[in-house]
Amino acid sequence: MNEKTKNKIITIGFIAILFSFLLANILKKDQAVSISERRKLAQFPTITLENIVNGKTFQEIDKYTVDQFISRDSFRSIKSIWSNYIFRQKDNNGLFLKDGCIYKIEYPLNEKNVQKTSNKIKNIYEKYLNSNMNVYYSLIPDKNYYLEGDHLKIDVDNMQSIMKNILPEMQYIDITDALSLDDYYKTDLHWKQENLGRVVSVLRDKMNLETTSNLDYQTETLGKFYGTYYGQLGIKVEPDVIKILTNDIIENSQVYNYEKTRNESVYNMEKWQTSSDKYDVYLSGATPLLTIENKNGPKGKELLLFRDSFGSSITPLLIENYEKITLIDSRYISTKILDNYINFKNQDVLFLYSTLIVNQNVLKD
Amino acid sequence: MIFSSITFLFYFLPIVLGIYYIVPNKFKNLVLLVASFIFYFFGEPVYVLLMAFSILIAYIFGILIDRFQETKYAKLFLIMGITISIGLLMYFKYANFIIQNINLWLNNKIDFIYVALPIGISFYTFQMLSYLIDVYNKKAKVQKNILKLAMYISLFPQLIAGPIVRYTTIDNQIDNRTHTIEKFSLGVRRFIIGLSKKVLIANVLGELANTFLTSNEMSILYYWLYAISAMLQIYFDFSGYSDMAIGLGKMFGFEFMENFNYPYIAKSITDFWRRWHISLGSWFRDYVYIPLGGNRTSKIKWLRNILIVWLLTGLWHGAAWNFVIWGLYFGIILIIEKLFLAKYLEKLPKILSHLYVLLLVMISFIIFNGENVTQILSRIGGLIGIGGIPIVSPESLYYLKSYFVVMVCGIIFATPLVKNIFLSTKKEKLKNVLEPIALVCLLILCTSYIVDGSFNPFLYFRF
Numbered sequence: 001m002n003e004k005t006k007n008k009i010i011t012i013g014f015i016a017i018l019f020s021f022l023l024a025n026i027l028k029k030d031q032a033v034s035i036s037e038r039r040k041l042a043q044f045p046t047i048t049l050e051n052i053v054n055g056k057t058f059q060e061i062d063k064y065t066v067d068q069f070i071s072r073d074s075f076r077s078i079k080s081i082w083s084n085y086i087f088r089q090k091d092n093n094g095l096f097l098k099d100g101c102i103y104k105i106e107y108p109l110n111e112k113n114v115q116k117t118s119n120k121i122k123n124i125y126e127k128y129l130n131s132n133m134n135v136y137y138s139l140i141p142d143k144n145y146y147l148e149g150d151h152l153k154i155d156v157d158n159m160q161s162i163m164k165n166i167l168p169e170m171q172y173i174d175i176t177d178a179l180s181l182d183d184y185y186k187t188d189l190h191w192k193q194e195n196l197g198r199v200v201s202v203l204r205d206k207m208n209l210e211t212t213s214n215l216d217y218q219t220e221t222l223g224k225f226y227g228t229y230y231g232q233l234g235i236k237v238e239p240d241v242i243k244i245l246t247n248d249i250i251e252n253s254q255v256y257n258y259e260k261t262r263n264e265s266v267y268n269m270e271k272w273q274t275s276s277d278k279y280d281v282y283l284s285g286a287t288p289l290l291t292i293e294n295k296n297g298p299k300g301k302e303l304l305l306f307r308d309s310f311g312s313s314i315t316p317l318l319i320e321n322y323e324k325i326t327l328i329d330s331r332y333i334s335t336k337i338l339d340n341y342i343n344f345k346n347q348d349v350l351f352l353y354s355t356l357i358v359n360q361n362v363l364k365d
Numbered sequence: 366m367i368f369s370s371i372t373f374l375f376y377f378l379p380i381v382l383g384i385y386y387i388v389p390n391k392f393k394n395l396v397l398l399v400a401s402f403i404f405y406f407f408g409e410p411v412y413v414l415l416m417a418f419s420i421l422i423a424y425i426f427g428i429l430i431d432r433f434q435e436t437k438y439a440k441l442f443l444i445m446g447i448t449i450s451i452g453l454l455m456y457f458k459y460a461n462f463i464i465q466n467i468n469l470w471l472n473n474k475i476d477f478i479y480v481a482l483p484i485g486i487s488f489y490t491f492q493m494l495s496y497l498i499d500v501y502n503k504k505a506k507v508q509k510n511i512l513k514l515a516m517y518i519s520l521f522p523q524l525i526a527g528p529i530v531r532y533t534t535i536d537n538q539i540d541n542r543t544h545t546i547e548k549f550s551l552g553v554r555r556f557i558i559g560l561s562k563k564v565l566i567a568n569v570l571g572e573l574a575n576t577f578l579t580s581n582e583m584s585i586l587y588y589w590l591y592a593i594s595a596m597l598q599i600y601f602d603f604s605g606y607s608d609m610a611i612g613l614g615k616m617f618g619f620e621f622m623e624n625f626n627y628p629y630i631a632k633s634i635t636d637f638w639r640r641w642h643i644s645l646g647s648w649f650r651d652y653v654y655i656p657l658g659g660n661r662t663s664k665i666k667w668l669r670n671i672l673i674v675w676l677l678t679g680l681w682h683g684a685a686w687n688f689v690i691w692g693l694y695f696g697i698i699l700i701i702e703k704l705f706l707a708k709y710l711e712k713l714p715k716i717l718s719h720l721y722v723l724l725l726v727m728i729s730f731i732i733f734n735g736e737n738v739t740q741i742l743s744r745i746g747g748l749i750g751i752g753g754i755p756i757v758s759p760e761s762l763y764y765l766k767s768y769f770v771v772m773v774c775g776i777i778f779a780t781p782l783v784k785n786i787f788l789s790t791k792k793e794k795l796k797n798v799l800e801p802i803a804l805v806c807l808l809i810l811c812t813s814y815i816v817d818g819s820f821n822p823f824l825y826f827r828f
Contacts, residue, residue, distance in 0.1 A: 006797040007550035013801055014553040017808060018379035025375060058366075058407045065371040069816050079813035087569070087774075090767035093817070108582060108760070152763050234817075 024070045031068065035276050036231025041067040073234065080234035090151070095233045098151075101186040102229035102237065103144050106356050107152035113361035114159050118166035120363050121351050124306070124335050125169060128344045136207055137163070137351035138173040139358065140191065140310050143184035145176070154355050163358070170351070173206045175199050185240040188227020189356065190279055193313040194219055194243045200317045207348060209321040210298075217245035217317075225278045242278055249294055249320045258289035258341060259332075266292065266316050282312035288333035289341055290326070292316075297323040302347040306330060308357045322348075330363045366407040368556075368609045369563050371815055377404065378613075385617060386544075394516045394539065397617060404521035405485075412483035415453065420515045422449050423493040427500050427514070431507035443501040447494060454490045457483055462684035485525030487681055489518050491648055496532040498652055505533045513539050522613035526606045528624035528644035535619055542618035552615030557804045557811070559608025564811040566775050567602035570594040573768045574734075583754045587761035588747035594768065595734055596727045597775040600629065603642070622647075629779045632718040633710045634698045634725060645681070649674045671703075672696045682733070687741065691732045698725060 001009075033040050045051065045060035052058075069075065083092040090096055094105045121137065129135055139160060144153040156176065164172055178198035184191050191199075204211055225240040244267050255264045264284055271280040283290060286309060303318065303325045305311055315325055326342055328335075338344075357363070366373050381400040388396055406413045426446030433439045455463075457480055464475045496514075499505035508514040517539060523530050577591035607624035614621045624644050631637035638646050657670040672693065679692015702710070710718050728745060735741035746752060777783060790796060 001794055001797040003793075003797060004547075006800060007547045009801045010550035010553050010804060011546050013805060014550075014557075014808075015379070015382065017805070018375060018382070021375040022379045053410050055408070055410055058410070062370055062372050065376065066816055066818055069371055069375075069812075072816055075809075075813040075816040077813075078810065079817040082810060082813070086770070088767075088770045089569075090763060108580075150759065150763055150766070152760060 021070065025065070025068070028068070028070050033276075034067075034072070034231070036073050036234075038228060038231060038276055073231075076234040077236070084235060092233065095229055096151070097233060097235055097237065098147065098149075100237050101143075101181070101184075102227075102233050103147060103151070104142075104189065104229060104232075105152050106142055106144065106154050106359055109155045109158055110359050110361070111158075111162060114162045114358055115166065116361045117353075117358045117363055118163045120330070120335070120365060121163075121170075121306070122166055123365070124330075124338075124351075125167070127335075128338060128342075129349055131169070133346060133349055134207065135170045135349040135351075136173050137167060137170050137353075138175050138203070139163070140352065140354040141176055141179065142189065142354060142356050143181060145355070146179065146181040146184075154359055156355055159355060159358060171206070173203060173350075175202050178202045185225065185227050187230035187237060187240050188225065188279060189229065189354075190227070190310060191313065192240075192243070193245055193282065193317070196314050196317055199314065203318070203350070204321065207350070209318075217247050217250075220244050220246060222272055222278075222281065227279070228277065242272075242281060244281065245317065247320075249296065250316045252295070253316075253319050254293045254295075255283065256291045256293075257284060257287055258291075259287055266319075279309070279312070283315060283327070285309070285312065286329065286332065287327075288329050292319050292325045292327070294319045294323055297321070299323060302326070304328065304342065304344075304347045304349045306349070306351040306353075308353050310354050311352050314352070331357070332364075334364045336365065366404050368606070368613075369560060369568075369811070369815055371812075372407070373404075374812070374815070377407075382616065393617075394513055397520060398512055398516040401516065401519040401521040401524060405519060405524060408525070409484050412486075415457075415483055415486075416489060416519060417515075419450065419453060419489065419493060420511070420518050422446060423496055423518065424508070424511045424514050426497055427507050428509065430497065430501050434501075434503070439501060443497055446497045450490050450493050450497075454486055456480070457486055459680070459684045488527050488529055489524060491529050491645075491681075492518055492531070495529070495648065495652060499531070499533055505536055508532070508536075508539075520614075520619075522610040522617070522619075523621060526603070526610070527642075528607050528610060528621055529648050530621050530644070531648075534622055538619050544618045548615050548618065552612040552617075554612070554800070554804060555615065556609050556612030557807050559605045559610075559612055560811045561807045562601040562605030562608060562778070564605075564814045565807075566771060566778065567598045567600075567605055568814065569771045570598040570601070570768065570775060573764055574598055576764060580760060582758045582760045583747060583752075584756060584758035584761045585747065585750045585754060586757045586765060588744060588754075590761060590764055590768070591744070592727050592731055592748060593772065596723075596730050597772065597779065599730055599733070600625075600779060601775060627779065627781050629723060629726070630719065630781070631722045632715065633702055633707060634695065634722060635702050635707065637722055637726060638695070638699070645678070649678055653677060668700055671700055675699070687732055687735045687737070690738075690741075691729060694729055694732060 030043060031041050032043075042060065042063040044064050045057050047057055051060075080092050083089045084097060091105055096103055096105070125135060139156065141156050142154065144151060145156050147153065160172065160174070178201070179191065183195035201211075203209070220243065222242045222244060225242040227240060230237065230239065246267070250266050253266055255266055256262075257264050266283060267281055268284040269281070271284055272278060275281075275285065277285065279285065283292075292315065297320065301322050303322045305315060305318075305325055305327045307315070307327055307329060308331065309329075311327060311329075315327060319325055326347075328338065328342075366377060368374070377400075381396070385393055385396045385400075402413060402417075405416060409416075423446065426442050426449075429442040430439050430446070433442060456478075460480070461477050464477055467473050468475055496505060496508075496517075500507050508517070517530075517532060517535060520530070571594075573594040574591055577587060577594075580587070604625040611621045611623070622644055624642060626640040626643065628637050628640035631640055654670055654674045657673060658666055659670060660667045662670070675692040675696025676689065677692070678695070679688045679690070682688045682691065710721065713721070731744045732741050735744065743752065747754060750756065787796065
């Protein structure tokens with residue numbers, strides 16, 4: 001190829017690429033959401049004189065063109081692959097891949113946030129609970145905690161110390177030794193329900209609960225699970241599999257969703273079919289307030305579980321020890337109004353949060 | 366609008382190129398003018414009126430200077446034109462800085478004015494000043510067509526971050542520029558290389574610099590990582606923008622002056638400033654330093670001239686004391702070099718003279734990026750462990766490993782090594798095949814980074 005031909009190819013090629021993308025982007029139908037990123041995509045802005053003058057319209061157009069770019073996921077994958085394999089960056093937008101497993105960096109330990117979260121828990125204790133109640137709290141380490149090597153991770157030990165200092169009235173249950181890397185999904189932040197046996201044993205032991213069924217469950221495999229990190233990273237890895245553990249007690253338990261004001265099942269198969277996050281199969285996913293009732297459970301024994309999404313999958317394994325478990329996700333409900341829904345008396349109380357939640361201080365007052 | 370955005374790359378640019386090449390030659394300047402105003406309007410919807418007003422001032426005073434050439438009024442109109450242009454720049458860029466210092470030193474309580482800095486005002490003001498001065502000095506013909514003058518000043522490839530294109534450089538090109546496939550393809554190559562410098566290196570290293578700024582875990586290694594990454598970021602950011610501007614200029618038939626020439630391989634600070642932001646350096650040389658007498662005057666005045674130029678160079682970059690310190694820092698180093706150090710630097714082994722430049726430039730960018738003197742001193746001190754900080758922290762080690770390849774790429778591409786290898790390779794046919802492939806790959810890669818929505822500021826927009 002001579003110089004002239006090369007120049008022609010560069011010129012024609014460049015123009016062809018620009019115009020192809022221009023046309024493709026114009027013709028492409030706008031998407032409302034990105035399933036892989038689990039978020040809403042920017043839409044073409046409503047144009048008003050005010051927004052034009054203050055520049056908002058143009059900022060929104062920039063967001064729109066990026067979000068609605070044709071084959072967006074493929075381009076994000078290219079970036080991710082380049083960053084990971086060519087630039088050898090240890091993470092891409094805070095996510096990294098190691099041995100087929102995707103991790104998200106949560107670093108550093110935000111001591112102020114830990115203190116704030118601990119104080120919110122303390123406020124709940126002071127407002128609603130008392131020394132006659134068995135009150136426990138526990139931290140679920142993010143999976144990076146179990147990762148060997150020089151990756152940046154939260155100092156969980158320090159987090160525990162801060163919380164112990166602020167919450168001396170409550171009993172801390174250490175479950176870090178009851179978990180390992182294999183107990184977490186490879187493409188998601190959550191733990192696997194089918195691997196929670198050791199955690200449940202530790203909780204039962206520390207909370208003085210009787211083991212009635214020896215954790216005898218039937219395991220049902222629902223199917224492939226592409227976790228939250230899968231789409232965010234943009235590199236193809238083997239998906240996980242979601243399994244549910246069930247037995248007669250779980251199947252016969254009644255779930256009431258206060259937000260939806262309706263009864264639901266412990267495992268929500270509708271969510272499994274329709275939700276972009278298949279982890280929502282466990283107790284219908286993010287919900288401010290739920291109760292699970294086990295009519296054959298120990299009479300009058302109740303648990304108040306202050307929890308995040310990790311709580312959804314472990315709760316079914318605790319129901320046999322209680323007649324009723326109330327799940328409170330205070331990311332979505334203010335704790336100031338809890339007494340409108342809960343009659344605080346002599347229940348067991350467990351605050352069970354992942355270190356991610358504590359470090360980010362996302363609980364409501 | 367910024368070049369490294371989807372809006373520019375895949376909407377604005379193809380549409381403008383399409384219309385530009387479809388319309389007859391006599392309408393091409395008009396197309397560029399309208400496109401440039403839309404381009405500016407996208408980023409500065411209100412200040413587009415300020416730019417239009419500035420253009421009008423340049424146009425009117427250009428005509429008046431020309432009309433009254435050879436009379437005492439020409440100088441008067443030149444002074445008026447300069448005063449208004451600099452007055453606008455002073456108001457929008459320096460007013461609050463002046464008020465802040467008056468309040469500080471004189472214990473006054475003058476209220477701050479609420480104005481945002483119009484993007485690119487320093488660049489287009491300097492272009493207008495060069496036009497008026499050149500018309501006055503008869504180095505440039507007056508432009509009697511306001512649309513053509515407006516097109517020159519607002520020309521979108523160089524409007525908001527340079528290079529500072531002088532009117533005399535493109536005077537003839539406004540009416541008589543050529544459009545060839547060769548020039549267009551050179552423009553494409555230059556644009557994509559500039560885009561890659563910006564998106565693949567500057568932005569990535571900018572993330573590292575920003576991570577440092579938000580971290581509480583300091584170590585000597587981390588200070589060095591910050592200093593080196595910030596130094597590379599600013600070079601690849603600004604020179605990348607200049608490459609894109611020059612490339613776009615070629616696509617539209619223009620030839621702009623070069624703005625960078627591998628400044629980090631300089632062997633002295635004097636040499637560095639011949640290679641860094643060349644259009645600004647030569648502007649100050651021709652319109653400030655030489656009119657002040659340059660070096661053809663007494664030693665004291667010569668030194669004064671150097672310090673004035675560098676004080677102004679510092680202030681041009683921003684209305685804050687760190688920029689004043691930054692400018693004077695270079696002014697003093699240049700004086701030291703000119704007075705006695707230059708001859709020793711020439712005798713030094715190359716590696717030592719390079720290290721001398723890199724170290725001083727690295728410190729200069731710590732000053733440049735600093736918010737106050739305490740912060741600047743603490744960051745410089747951090748490089749040698751002042752404050753009892755550890756040599757290495759887990760975080761700094763992690764980021765060293767994470768950004769090592771990008772930093773090495775940055776260091777390599779900051780030298781002409783790759784370019785020289787490419788040029789010295791004799792296999793022309795192979796090169797001709799590989800070049801288009803490499804350009805397409807780079808364009809797709811840059812697009813991927815932009816679509817991923819990574820960190821994407823342009824550092825020089827604030828000037």
